[in-house]
């Protein structure tokens with residue numbers, strides 16, 4: 342049986358980032374892009390450059406930072422958008438322009454207000470223009486799964502004739518059933534002249550929980566590129582989850598005669614990095630990357646797995662990068678041992694990163710005997726923050742108890758300036774947040790607050806995740822600390838700093854009105 346490669350097109354930085362509360366700044370996109378390169382994805386869709394100056398800059402930086410993967414930029418099928426996208430990616434070693442236009446009657450009538458012949462003309466012009474700039478052009482028929490198959494085929498033929506090398510037919514609204522979605526590709530392949538000149542691509546949303554099933558149906562019908570996101574993040578119910586698609590192909594690929602180039606051992610690391618950046622946590626029972634995905638708790642299963650893993654285990658935890666080591670680092674472990682352990686866990690640190698990690702490690706090792714691997718990773722994911730305009734926590738003092746009115750005194754630093762204030766609240770965290778509000782004059786509404794232990798035992802470090810609404814826009818914050826109140830305050834400050842940063846970016850941006858798509 343032929344063993345075909347399925348190309349993995351990752352859109353975590355574009356479609357994924359569009360989900361509420363998942364926006365990433367330039368540095369975060371860059372870190373994620375580098376991890377995606379290690380993960381071995383074939384294409385990184387870095388953003389939608391026309392959307393804002395921030396998006397444009399991020400795409401440009403990612404384009405210059407990765408070597409092996411193709412870097413794609415999304416643009417509507419109009420010249421200005423395409424030119425802007427090209428400006429952002431032209432320095433990439435392997436740039437791709439990804440342009441799109443809706444093809445369903447619903448979108449034509451209510452959104453585009455265009456007749457079919459106009460759409461055909463626009464597709465032809467857009468793809469030709471894109472091809473005049475870039476050899477690698479992908480065209481997406483937005484809302485393809487709800488389009489008339491005859492018209493869809495006409496559009497695809499025009500796009501290929503104009504020079505598109507990749508044709509993406511998304512299930513934009515997550516409406517298709519696997520059999521229908523597969524049939525759509527089969528019919529397009531039967532109807533379109535020159536279809537063999539293009540790679541077919543699927544892009545599925547998870548509104549009915551069918552995104553991965555639809556993606557698999559697509560590759561069974563000739564598709565060779567799948568668009569997906571890490572942890573399945575994305576608008577509404579999200580996109581097809583990269584880790585599920587990849588492990589389904591790896592585990593059952595022999596039957597399908599297919600494989601991907603993904604380094605599956607990098608999956609867990611990618612998932613955790615994304616969680617730490619966005620604060621968007623993965624449910625415990627999520628396939629592949631959830632905390633319970635490889636836990637065989639039930640006695641009868643445990644017994645079976647111990648006797649022979651194959652009884653209940655269809656893939657190994659090691660294959661997705663879960664590592665358990667018996668060596669324990671503690672207070673007396675030096676910088677070299679720390680570096681070595683990070684190496685074993687798959688992280689290569691720069692001298693500067695090691696310095697920062699070592700300082701956090703010492704602070705934690707001072708308070709507890711052993712530092713677990715999960716805690717080391719949590720240390721690493723503590724962001725490097727230092728831009729002058731950001732608030733940093735210098736000192737925190739809280740007094741609380743069953744008969745005391747919770748009070749917090751907070752000292753913040755911003756550049757060279759120092760600020761201190763106190764407040765009372767319903768609890769110590771609330772009191773500290775109120776003190777921050779008094780200092781900064783910025784009031785946020787806490788919409789989500791989660792504390793989670795990183796490893797086992799009462800002395801493990803805790804991770805605090807917050808979502809804070811500043812003026813109608815929600816920002817995430819995350820911090821790890823052995824003290825949950827300090828962690829909560831740092832997480833809140835991170836959300837506040839992001840809000841500040843976003844306001845700065847917007848002020849400098851002539852943000853164009855956008856319609857997100859594909």
Ligand SMILES: [Zn+2]
Nearest residue numbers: 356513858859
């Ligand atoms: Zn999408």
